[in-house]
Amino acid sequence: EVVMTQSPATLSVSPGERATLSCWASQSVSSNLAWYQQKPGQAPRLLISGASSRATGIPARFSGSGSGTEFTLTISSLQSEDFAVYYCQQYNNWPRTFGQGTKLEIK
Amino acid sequence: QVQLVESGGGVVQPGRSLRLSCPASGFTFSTYAMHWVRQAPGKGLEWVAVISYNGGSKNYADSVKGRFTISRDNSKKMLYLQMDSLRAEDTAVYYCARDNYAFDYWGQGTLVTVSS
Numbered sequence: 001e002v003v004m005t006q007s008p009a010t011l012s013v014s015p016g017e018r019a020t021l022s023c024w025a026s027q028s029v030s031s032n033l034a035w036y037q038q039k040p041g042q043a044p045r046l047l048i049s050g051a052s053s054r055a056t057g058i059p060a061r062f063s064g065s066g067s068g069t070e071f072t073l074t075i076s077s078l079q080s081e082d083f084a085v086y087y088c089q090q091y092n093n094w095p096r097t098f099g100q101g102t103k104l105e106i107k
Numbered sequence: 108q109v110q111l112v113e114s115g116g117g118v119v120q121p122g123r124s125l126r127l128s129c130p131a132s133g134f135t136f137s138t139y140a141m142h143w144v145r146q147a148p149g150k151g152l153e154w155v156a157v158i159s160y161n162g163g164s165k166n167y168a169d170s171v172k173g174r175f176t177i178s179r180d181n182s183k184k185m186l187y188l189q190m191d192s193l194r195a196e197d198t199a200v201y202y203c204a205r206d207n208y209a210f211d212y213w214g215q216g217t218l219v220t221v222s223s
Binding site (some may be wrong): 032034036038042043044045046049050055087089091094095096097098099100101 | 142151153166210211213214
């Protein structure tokens with residue numbers, strides 16, 4: 001099983017600032033990496049697939065990078081609605097696996 | 108627009124069974140693989156099962172293998188999850204999700220509580 005590890009567990013950032021979230025895979029997953037956003041009481045929402053392609057309707061302030069085992073999600077200028085939990089997920093191997101999540105909170 | 112709406116959750120005793128349903132609309136259901144993903148209270152996301160577009164191939168997480176069965180009825184645009192021999196650790200919100208390599212659409216989830 002591919003283990004996905006996210007860092008940090010919690011990130012405190014002020015609105016308008018930049019946030020950088022990291023995700024590592026225990027073995028290469030090529031570019032088969034997705035990022036999801038989840039707000040309390042809601043289902044996850046796909047932000048990024050293919051490590052760097054924004055999903056439909058996702059603002060340009062969200063960007064993804066990386067390949068192989070190291071990945072990054074960057075939110076360039078945080079808006080109030082961006083404070084949530086973010087998960088990475090690999091879809092290169094079975095079983096599909098998620099990171100444990102990074103909680104992005106208001107500083 | 109794509110819609111997935113889970114139902115069938117509830118409170119069930121350990122060892123009993125429950126069947127979840129997920130009707131799909133707004134897309135050609137029969138051309139997509141579909142997944143179930145769960146989230147225990149206050150915890151992260153755990154992939155549970157996948158079924159291919161025509162139901163011919165299925166795969167399960169080790170934690171549910173032999174107890175859960177994923178199925179689909181393309182004529183009714185329905186996805187199912189039959190959960191048998193339920194355990195306390197199966198308590199979670201269960202989501203159905205569409206496979207587009209990543210999981211591009213999710214339902215709102217249905218809560219399953221396994222408790223005596």
